[in-house]
Amino acid sequence: MRVSRLFAAALCAISAGSCGPGDSQPAKEKLSAGSDEAIEGRGADTANWWDALPREEWSAYQRVLESDPWFEVYRVFPDTYAIYEPGHFEEVISFLIVGETRALLLDTGLGIARLRPVIASLTQLDVTVVNSHTHYDHIGGNYEFDRIAGVDHPFAHANANGAPNGEVGDMLRGDWVWKPLPRGVDATNYKINPYTVNEFIADGDVIDLGGVRLEVIAAPGHSPDSICLFDRQGRRLFMGDVFYFAPLYAHLEGSDLADYKASAEKLAALQPEIDTLITAHNAPVADSFYLGRMRDAFTAIAENRADFVETDGAREYAFENFSIIAPPPDSSPWLN
Numbered sequence: 447m448r449v450s451r452l453f454a455a456a457l458c459a460i461s462a463g464s465c466g467p468g469d470s471q472p473a474k475e476k477l478s479a480g481s482d483e484a485i486e487g488r489g490a491d492t493a494n495w496w497d498a499l500p501r502e503e504w505s506a507y508q509r510v511l512e513s514d515p516w517f518e519v520y521r522v523f524p525d526t527y528a529i530y531e532p533g534h535f536e537e538v539i540s541f542l543i544v545g546e547t548r549a550l551l552l553d554t555g556l557g558i559a560r561l562r563p564v565i566a567s568l569t570q571l572d573v574t575v576v577n578s579h580t581h582y583d584h585i586g587g588n589y590e591f592d593r594i595a596g597v598d599h600p601f602a603h604a605n606a607n608g609a610p611n612g613e614v615g616d617m618l619r620g621d622w623v624w625k626p627l628p629r630g631v632d633a634t635n636y637k638i639n640p641y642t643v644n645e646f647i648a649d650g651d652v653i654d655l656g657g658v659r660l661e662v663i664a665a666p667g668h669s670p671d672s673i674c675l676f677d678r679q680g681r682r683l684f685m686g687d688v689f690y691f692a693p694l695y696a697h698l699e700g701s702d703l704a705d706y707k708a709s710a711e712k713l714a715a716l717q718p719e720i721d722t723l724i725t726a727h728n729a730p731v732a733d734s735f736y737l738g739r740m741r742d743a744f745t746a747i748a749e750n751r752a753d754f755v756e757t758d759g760a761r762e763y764a765f766e767n768f769s770i771i772a773p774p775p776d777s778s779p780w781l782n
């Protein structure tokens with residue numbers, strides 16, 4: 447979840463491939479004519495988050511012909527597709543990992559456009575949905591799927607009830623969206639549909655897709671139900687929102703800075719066994735080097751050695767290519 451727009455400017459400044467004019471290629475090179483109109487009609491002479499698009503990192507990957515213009519689909523590994531939603535501020539990325547016998551869909555995005563037909567165009571295997579955590583931008587398409595494996599945690603149970611328009615409708619207003627929305631979807635009716643979890647997963651479980659095995663690693667902090675998936679043989683770690691090249695959110699309702707620090711330490715211990723981090727916003731991969739950097743960052747914050755700026759009651763600590771937003775000591779988490 448990247449809910450607070452207050453930090454959008456910081457995100458632009460810190461994200462790899464910054465938002466500054468001249469850094470971004472003209473979006474029309476990659477996007478459809480309809481999308482161009484949406485860009486040109488908005489935000490003239492202002493720094494828009496979408497000026498960073500298309501992000502250069504994606505050019506390294508083969509783009510797959512998608513069945514819905516809302517999504518961009520890329521093959522980021524021979525067995526893994528990234529399903530990216532660049533039309534919305536969250537720029538969230540879901541991942542389809544295709545084994546020999548079954549497939550796993552890690553997160554289902556915003557629920558703005560229908561995801562299941564896109565997944566059906568990529569694999570005919572049975573698909574199990576697993577959520578990296580249950581913030582709204584990772585569970586929006588859950589309702590479209592029959593098999594969902596989830597974490598047995600009250601936070602996750604509550605989010606499985608969905609979110610009404612009154613809670614999430616604003617996520618489609620103003621400059622949160624620049625791409626044309628799918629027909630029939632707008633800020634007045636957007637909601638997160640409820641869904642049913644039919645299998646529980648927990649720390650240490652191994653999900654065997656045939657030829658690829660994914661270990662569940664509990665990594666609370668950003669949210670209490672955050673998990674990572676570790677492909678030990680493939681030397682890659684699916685991060686969810688635990689790490690990406692943008693502000694890491696440790697200040698939300700349900701966030702816990704101490705838990706986040708402990709998770710960062712646990713994950714950093716795995717760094718020698720990992721080459722690539724697979725990240726769920728903006729751009730799809732990061733070097734595993736950043737596991738150590740993230741651990742060091744949380745240590746520096748805990749030891750009061752990190753510089754910060756205070757914005758609307760939260761502290762943003764800047765590090766190289768990412769930042770951490772945390773509540774001030776002895777304060778309650780942000781309520782959104």
Ligand SMILES: [Zn+2]
Binds near residue numbers: 447448581668669687
């Ligand atoms: Zn999140």
